[in-house]
Amino acid sequence: MANFPETPAFTGFNKPGRFEADILDLEVEGEVPPHLDGAFYRVQPDPQFPPRLDDDIAFNGDGQVTMFRFKDGKVSMKHRWVHTDKWKLEREAGKALFGAYRNPLTDDESVKGRIRGTANTNVIMHAGRLLALKEDSPAVVMDPNTLETVGYTKFGGRMTGETFTAHPKIDPETGDMIAFGYAAKGICTRDIVYYEISPEGELKRELWFELPYYCMMHDFGMTRDYAVxxxxxxxxxxxxxEKGLPHFGFDTTLPVYLGVVPRREGATAEDIRWFKAPNLFASHVMNAYNEGTRIHFDTPEAEGNMFPFFPDVHGAPFDPMKAQSHLTRWTVDLASNSDEFESRERLSEMVGEFPRIDDRYAGRKYRHGWMLVVDMSKPVDLKGGSSTGLLMNTLGHVDLEAGEDKSWWVGPTSSLQEPCFIPRSADSPEGDGYIVALANRLDVALTDLLLFDALAIEKGPIATIKLPLRLRFGLHGNWAPGEWLEAAANRSEPIAA
Structure with missing residues (x-):
C-alpha cells in the first residue's frame, strides 16, 4: 500500500499525481490565435512511489513531461512518465529503490551503480528529438509527438562525460546546442566538460576543465564568442x-567566480579566464552577450541563499529577506588585468526568478525579458498551500531599453510556474509573440494554462486554457514550432537514442 509522508513535499498542491493523460480540445476562455501552431513542453517531478526514506525533497520526484499542442485555435494535452532507468527498475520492483536526492549511499544494493537521473528538470527539442533533462545524468530522448521514451543518449557515443546540463542553449545563428556537464567524472568531482552539438545532433566538441570548487552548476550563459x-x-x-546531510549546502565564506570559456575552435582549458566577486547567490541566467572583450551576464542575484532545502553549512537559519533576488547584470572585461568584476548593475526592482527571453536572441544583445515575481504588496490567501514554498504570484516583464517593468498579478489564491516565450512568427521582431505559463489554482487544486500577449502582459491573459486536473509544480519547459513536430513525425527512420 502506498503511503506518502504527511510533509510539505507530498501534501496539498504537492500531493503526488502519479497519472498519465490525453485530453483533446481543452476548454478555453478567451481566444487562442488560430495561427499558433506548435507545442509547449514542460516537465515536473512526481514520485512514482513513496520515498525509500522517511521524507524527501520535491526535486527528487520522477520526471513527467506535459505537451500542450496548439493548432487551429485549439489546445490538446498529453502527459507521460519519462522511462528512465530509475523509473523502470522501481516499476519492476513495485517500490522505491533509490534513496535521498543525489546520495547513492542511500540506495538499495540492487541498484548500486545504476543511473539515478529522474529527467525531471527541463525538456527541449533539438535535432528532431525531445530531450528530458536532469543535470546529474545523461539526457533522455523522447519522441516529440507521442512522448514515448527512446532512451539515454551519448550523442552518437561521443560524449565522454557522465552528466549533461538541464539548461542547454541553442545558438540562434548556427542551430548548435551549447551545453555542459558538471561532476562529469563522478559524484562531487570538480570536473566539468563543455559540449557543442550540431543541429543534426552530433557532438562535435568537448572541452574539459576544473571548477574552483565543487558546487551546484545549474545554469550558465552563452554569447556569440564565449560560454560563461x-x-x-x-x-x-x-x-x-556520508553524514546523511543534504547533497548541497550554502557556504557564506566562499567567493563567487565567473569563468569565461572561448567558443573558438582550438581553445583549451588554459584559455579560460576566471573573475571573482564577493559571496552572493545566483542560480538561473536570463541571458548573456559580449561586446568585444566585455561580457554581460544577466542573472537574478540575491544577497543570501535562496534554497532553504539546501541549508547553510555553518548552521545559520534561512533568511527570507536575504533570499530576495533582483535581475542584475554582471560585467567583466577580458582586456582587463584584474580578476574582479567590472560592475554589478541592478536591472529591475522586481523581486523575481525563473527568467526567460525571446530565445531567438540567446547570446545576443536583447531588450525584453520575463520572469516570475514575488509581489509582497499583494494579498495572499493560500487555502491550498504554496506549490513551491516560494509565492510566485506575479508575471513580470522587463524592458531593458525603456528601463520599465510591467507586471500582472495572478490573484490571492494562485501562483505561477515558469513562463515561456512563443514568437508570433519566425521573423517577427524581438518580443512580438506570446507568453505561456501555468497557474496553480491552490484553493481548488486545479491548473490553468495562461496565454498572454508578450508585450502587454499587464492586460492579463488573452486565453485561459482550463485543465480538469492538477499538475504538480514544474521546473522548466520550451516551445517547439509545428513544422518541427511534422518533420519528426514524417521522418523515414525511427527516432534513435
Missing part, C-alpha cells in the same frame, strides 16, 4: 553524503 559559467557556493562533498 557562474560558480556559486551551493557546495557539496562526499563527507556530507
Amino acid at each position: 559559467f557562474h560558480v556559486v557556493p551551493s557546495i557539496g562533498s562526499l563527507e556530507r553524503l
Whole structure:
C-alpha cells in the first residue's frame, strides 16, 4: 500500500499525481490565435512511489513531461512518465529503490551503480528529438509527438562525460546546442566538460576543465564568442553524503567566480579566464552577450541563499529577506588585468526568478525579458498551500531599453510556474509573440494554462486554457514550432537514442 509522508513535499498542491493523460480540445476562455501552431513542453517531478526514506525533497520526484499542442485555435494535452532507468527498475520492483536526492549511499544494493537521473528538470527539442533533462545524468530522448521514451543518449557515443546540463542553449545563428556537464567524472568531482552539438545532433566538441570548487552548476550563459559559467557556493562533498546531510549546502565564506570559456575552435582549458566577486547567490541566467572583450551576464542575484532545502553549512537559519533576488547584470572585461568584476548593475526592482527571453536572441544583445515575481504588496490567501514554498504570484516583464517593468498579478489564491516565450512568427521582431505559463489554482487544486500577449502582459491573459486536473509544480519547459513536430513525425527512420 502506498503511503506518502504527511510533509510539505507530498501534501496539498504537492500531493503526488502519479497519472498519465490525453485530453483533446481543452476548454478555453478567451481566444487562442488560430495561427499558433506548435507545442509547449514542460516537465515536473512526481514520485512514482513513496520515498525509500522517511521524507524527501520535491526535486527528487520522477520526471513527467506535459505537451500542450496548439493548432487551429485549439489546445490538446498529453502527459507521460519519462522511462528512465530509475523509473523502470522501481516499476519492476513495485517500490522505491533509490534513496535521498543525489546520495547513492542511500540506495538499495540492487541498484548500486545504476543511473539515478529522474529527467525531471527541463525538456527541449533539438535535432528532431525531445530531450528530458536532469543535470546529474545523461539526457533522455523522447519522441516529440507521442512522448514515448527512446532512451539515454551519448550523442552518437561521443560524449565522454557522465552528466549533461538541464539548461542547454541553442545558438540562434548556427542551430548548435551549447551545453555542459558538471561532476562529469563522478559524484562531487570538480570536473566539468563543455559540449557543442550540431543541429543534426552530433557532438562535435568537448572541452574539459576544473571548477574552483565543487558546487551546484545549474545554469550558465552563452554569447556569440564565449560560454560563461557562474560558480556559486551551493557546495557539496562526499563527507556530507556520508553524514546523511543534504547533497548541497550554502557556504557564506566562499567567493563567487565567473569563468569565461572561448567558443573558438582550438581553445583549451588554459584559455579560460576566471573573475571573482564577493559571496552572493545566483542560480538561473536570463541571458548573456559580449561586446568585444566585455561580457554581460544577466542573472537574478540575491544577497543570501535562496534554497532553504539546501541549508547553510555553518548552521545559520534561512533568511527570507536575504533570499530576495533582483535581475542584475554582471560585467567583466577580458582586456582587463584584474580578476574582479567590472560592475554589478541592478536591472529591475522586481523581486523575481525563473527568467526567460525571446530565445531567438540567446547570446545576443536583447531588450525584453520575463520572469516570475514575488509581489509582497499583494494579498495572499493560500487555502491550498504554496506549490513551491516560494509565492510566485506575479508575471513580470522587463524592458531593458525603456528601463520599465510591467507586471500582472495572478490573484490571492494562485501562483505561477515558469513562463515561456512563443514568437508570433519566425521573423517577427524581438518580443512580438506570446507568453505561456501555468497557474496553480491552490484553493481548488486545479491548473490553468495562461496565454498572454508578450508585450502587454499587464492586460492579463488573452486565453485561459482550463485543465480538469492538477499538475504538480514544474521546473522548466520550451516551445517547439509545428513544422518541427511534422518533420519528426514524417521522418523515414525511427527516432534513435
